[in-house]
Amino acid sequence: MTTPLQDPAPNVALPSGMTVFERGWLSANCVLFADDNGATLIDSGYFAHAEQTLALVRHALERHATARLRRVINTHLHSDHCGGNALLARDLRCEIVIPEGNSYGVRNWDQRFLSFEATGQHCDRFDFTDTVTPGDVLTLGGREWEALAAPGHDVDSVMFHCEDEGILISGDAIWEDGCGAMFPTANPKTLAEDFGAAFETLELVESLDARVIVPGHGRPFTDAEGALDRARSRLRRLSADPSRNGRHVVKVLLKYRLLDDRRMSIDTVHAMFRDVPAIVHANRDIGLPPRVLADRTIDDLVRVGAARREGAWLLDC
Ligand SMILES: [Zn+2]
Numbered sequence: 001m002t003t004p005l006q007d008p009a010p011n012v013a014l015p016s017g018m019t020v021f022e023r024g025w026l027s028a029n030c031v032l033f034a035d036d037n038g039a040t041l042i043d044s045g046y047f048a049h050a051e052q053t054l055a056l057v058r059h060a061l062e063r064h065a066t067a068r069l070r071r072v073i074n075t076h077l078h079s080d081h082c083g084g085n086a087l088l089a090r091d092l093r094c095e096i097v098i099p100e101g102n103s104y105g106v107r108n109w110d111q112r113f114l115s116f117e118a119t120g121q122h123c124d125r126f127d128f129t130d131t132v133t134p135g136d137v138l139t140l141g142g143r144e145w146e147a148l149a150a151p152g153h154d155v156d157s158v159m160f161h162c163e164d165e166g167i168l169i170s171g172d173a174i175w176e177d178g179c180g181a182m183f184p185t186a187n188p189k190t191l192a193e194d195f196g197a198a199f200e201t202l203e204l205v206e207s208l209d210a211r212v213i214v215p216g217h218g219r220p221f222t223d224a225e226g227a228l229d230r231a232r233s234r235l236r237r238l239s240a241d242p243s244r245n246g247r248h249v250v251k252v253l254l255k256y257r258l259l260d261d262r263r264m265s266i267d268t269v270h271a272m273f274r275d276v277p278a279i280v281h282a283n284r285d286i287g288l289p290p291r292v293l294a295d296r297t298i299d300d301l302v303r304v305g306a307a308r309r310e311g312a313w314l315l316d317c
Contacts, residue, residue: 152198
């Protein structure tokens with residue numbers, strides 16, 4: 001899917017040298033900071049959009065008369081946030097900076113510690129040159145930004161906060177209307193821990209009292225209070241009922257795959273529900289035969305207008 005590259009929503013004032021590229025759902029937003037000694041990009045979009053990400057970075061560097069992309073820093077390593085890392089590193093020779101907690105998984109490209117196989121999503125292999133640890137202070141666009149731990153949706157996630165400007169780059173910890181899904185893992189205990197961490201991360205967000213939040217998906221927004229209310233009530237609903245959370249997770253994963261593939265045979269959907277670990281783990285809390293869960297999830301997406309069925313095919317819409 002290609003989405004138009006937009007400039008920041010006009011209602012949100014951002015400091016000069018900071019550009020938010022709002023993208024669709026397949027690619028997370030990218031934030032570019034132009035600096036005298038080279039630009040920094042926060043998150044690099046989905047692998048299927050890597051060429052588009054490269055083009056937008058090149059254009060932005062020209063616009064800001066910035067000589068080069070110095071580095072990419074990832075909020076977390078889901079494929080919609082780091083799928084452009086490999087291409088950007090190769091073509092622009094930039095550094096790749098990842099959350100410290102992901103260093104073992106990336107160094108060894110070990111799928112037990114990376115999410116790509118578990119979620120059935122693809123990411124080209126990349127190396128990293130440095131890590132970011134909560135508490136680190138980075139200079140971006142000539143201002144100081146602190147890295148903050150944001151566990152929940154992803155245990156190793158970081159956010160970036162500029163106190164002087166009152167801006168938070170939140171990744172998938174909070175969006176204007178919700179937050180990233182909580183994925184059950186092979187260990188049944190992690191889900192409750194992740195929900196607990198997500199609530200704590202929202203408390204941290206609240207304590208920052210940010211003027212602007214730049215989320216991983218959707219437009220930058222100013223009503224942090226309203227967004228916190230919506231994210232908390234969603235998390236409360238889902239954490240109270242793991243099977244509801246499971247159904248939400250499988251819907252998210254199927255819709256994401258459909259966004260990527262545009263059309264899938266029903267057989268492929270059935271295979272996905274049998275084979276993709278995150279779906280298998282989510283179904284532990286639902287308890288349906290994979291085929292039945294697949295058919296119900298298809299029906300759910302069709303009912304809300306997120307997909308269309310044509311015979312043996314499921315189409316994105
Ligand atoms: Zn994510």
